[in-house]
Amino acid sequence: xxxxxxxLRIIFYGGYGDALLYTPAFKALKExxxxxxxxxxxxxxxxxxxxxxxxxxxxVRGVSxxxxxxxxxxxxxxxxxxxxxxxxxxxxxxxxxKNAKEIIADLYGxxxxxxxxxxxxxxxxxxxxxxxxxxxxxxxxxxxxxRASPNQHWEHDNWNRLVEEMPEYTFLQLGLEDEKxxxxxxxxxxxxxxxxxxxxxxxxxxxxGVNSSFAHATNAFDLPGVxxxxxxxxxxxxxxxxxxxxxxxxxSPCLEILxxxxxxxxxxxxxxITVAEVKEALLKQLKTRSLSLS
Amino acid sequence: MRNxxxxxxxxxxxxxxxxxxTGRTAEEIKKPLKDRDNRLLQFLHMERKVWECALIxxxxxxxxx
Numbered sequence: 001x002x003x004x005x006x007x008l009r010i011i012f013y014g015g016y017g018d019a020l021l022y023t024p025a026f027k028a029l030k031e032x033x034x035x036x037x038x039x040x041x042x043x044x045x046x047x048x049x050x051x052x053x054x055x056x057x058x059x060v061r062g063v064s065x066x067x068x069x070x071x072x073x074x075x076x077x078x079x080x081x082x083x084x085x086x087x088x089x090x091x092x093x094x095x096x097x098k099n100a101k102e103i104i105a106d107l108y109g110x111x112x113x114x115x116x117x118x119x120x121x122x123x124x125x126x127x128x129x130x131x132x133x134x135x136x137x138x139x140x141x142x143x144x145x146x147r148a149s150p151n152q153h154w155e156h157d158n159w160n161r162l163v164e165e166m167p168e169y170t171f172l173q174l175g176l177e178d179e180k181x182x183x184x185x186x187x188x189x190x191x192x193x194x195x196x197x198x199x200x201x202x203x204x205x206x207x208x209g210v211n212s213s214f215a216h217a218t219n220a221f222d223l224p225g226v227x228x229x230x231x232x233x234x235x236x237x238x239x240x241x242x243x244x245x246x247x248x249x250x251x252s253p254c255l256e257i258l259x260x261x262x263x264x265x266x267x268x269x270x271x272x273i274t275v276a277e278v279k280e281a282l283l284k285q286l287k288t289r290s291l292s293l294s
Numbered sequence: 295m296r297n298x299x300x301x302x303x304x305x306x307x308x309x310x311x312x313x314x315x316t317g318r319t320a321e322e323i324k325k326p327l328k329d330r331d332n333r334l335l336q337f338l339h340m341e342r343k344v345w346e347c348a349l350i351x352x353x354x355x356x357x358x359x
Contacts, residue, residue: 251341261334264318264341 007037009071011063011084012047015147016194017213018088019050020220023118024101028110030056041071041082049194053120083108091256092236100236117239119220121199129199136170136186140282141201143209145179149255151231151263152210154270156180161275162208166282169205174214206285208278211237218242224285226278230269231255243281247272301356308352312345 008029012019019042030038039059042048048060065072074080085107090096092103105112121129133139144159146152159182163171173182174197177190192200198217201207207218207225215227219239227234227242232255234244252269296304319338322330 254337257333257340258337259333261331261337264315264334264338 007039007058009039009041009080009082011041011043011082013043013084013086014047014088015044015213016047016050017148017216018086019047020117020119020213020216021087021100022104023050023054023056023220024112024115025105025108025110026051026054027056027114027118028105028112029108031113032110041068046194050119052195053122054118055120056118088256093232093253093256097235099238103236116222117216117219119198119217121195121202125195125199126202129196130203133200133203136172138169138286139200139204140166140169140171140206140208140286141174141204141214142171142182142185143174143207143212143214144182145175146210146212148212149231149258149260151254151258151260151267152212152229152270153267154210154228154230154273156182158273158275158278160184162278162282165275165279169286172200172204174209203291205289205291206282207242208282215239215242224288226281226285228270228273228278230267230273231258231263243285245273245277245281296355298356301352305349305352305356308345308349312342312349315341315345 012022026038030036037058038056039061040051040057041061041063043063045062048062051057051060061068061071071080075082085104087100087103087107090103092100096103099115101115101117102112142159142163144153144156163182163184171182171185172188173185174192175189179189181187181189197214198220201214201217201223202221204223207214207223209215209225209227211227211229211232215225216239218225219241222241225242227238227244229238229244229246231253233248233253234246238244247269249269249272251265254263315338319335319342322335322338
């Protein structure tokens with residue numbers, strides 16, 4: 001029991017989406033030993049945004065020597081134990097058949113009672129997001145770019161067509177400024193922080209996009225969305241609140257083989273997904289969501 | 295059992311796939327060493343083996359027909 005009270009120091013490395021996928025495991029770790037302090041050291045700047053306000057995480061820090069001299073010494077001189085599990089190294093796409101959240105929990109030796117992604121807005125963030133979203137009629141968030149691999153991209157023209165075919169809804173495009181613009185979608189690229197984006201996700205009618213951090217984030221709010229998959233399979237990366245569209249082709253999944261290298265088959269797996277089926281899935285999801293922003 | 299025409303069509307299809315891969319490999323190999331995408335080359339190598347193996351099997355089937 002004495003061991004459990006010691007702080008658990010976790011070095012976190014990965015993208016925003018990975019950070020979200022770790023949160024159910026951190027919740028389970030906290031529940032296992034509520035008195036034990038969980039300290040997360042984020043290798044990449046900005047990742048701490050994901051863990052802010054999370055009751056399972058006691059402290060979130062960067063990895064600079066100046067700010068953490070004792071932890072640095074503890075790490076290099078092996079005075080303190082640090083956990084550094086990056087599930088991506090185990091090539092889940094190739095060798096696993098269960099959800100990434102469970103794989104992460106296995107690495108930390110915990111069982112997930114609740115596999116929901118954990119993300120907590122502050123009251124102010126929540127209010128701001130709600131007020132912001134009130135200006136849009138039936139807002140649907142759209143994210144078309146995968147930072148992990150361009151092979152996960154659906155034909156850009158398909159996104160344009162999807163938005164065009166559903167004029168009764170307001171599509172708000174998320175992402176960074178350098179991502180390709182979807183015609184007729186409200187352009188929010190590069191305008192919101194990650195936390196602000198997740199705030200508006202909570203108050204949207206639905207989400208449609210590629211396998212990305214925002215697709216994982218929908219799980220935190222039980223937002224019914226639609227996600228298109230190709231080089232990675234939904235069994236690992238999909239969230240149960242979404243309709244995950246995946247057309248298995250012979251060479252898929254290849255995410256951990258090709259990574260960002262260009263697909264020689266010109267993204268055959270993504271090309272199998274039609275606008276009609278994405279639209280149908282989205283309409284189905286929209287029926288399940290009632291949203292009041294007043 | 296498949297008829298001769300069907301097997302020939304399948305062989306042609308597999309050959310097309312193989313030439314796509316060999317063409318893409320040749321293109322990548324032309325690049326200077328430092329610019330080559332090794333991850334892509336490994337994938338292409340694996341794919342070439344897949345199509346070559348399929349072709350051998352189909353030709354064997356064709357010979358037996």
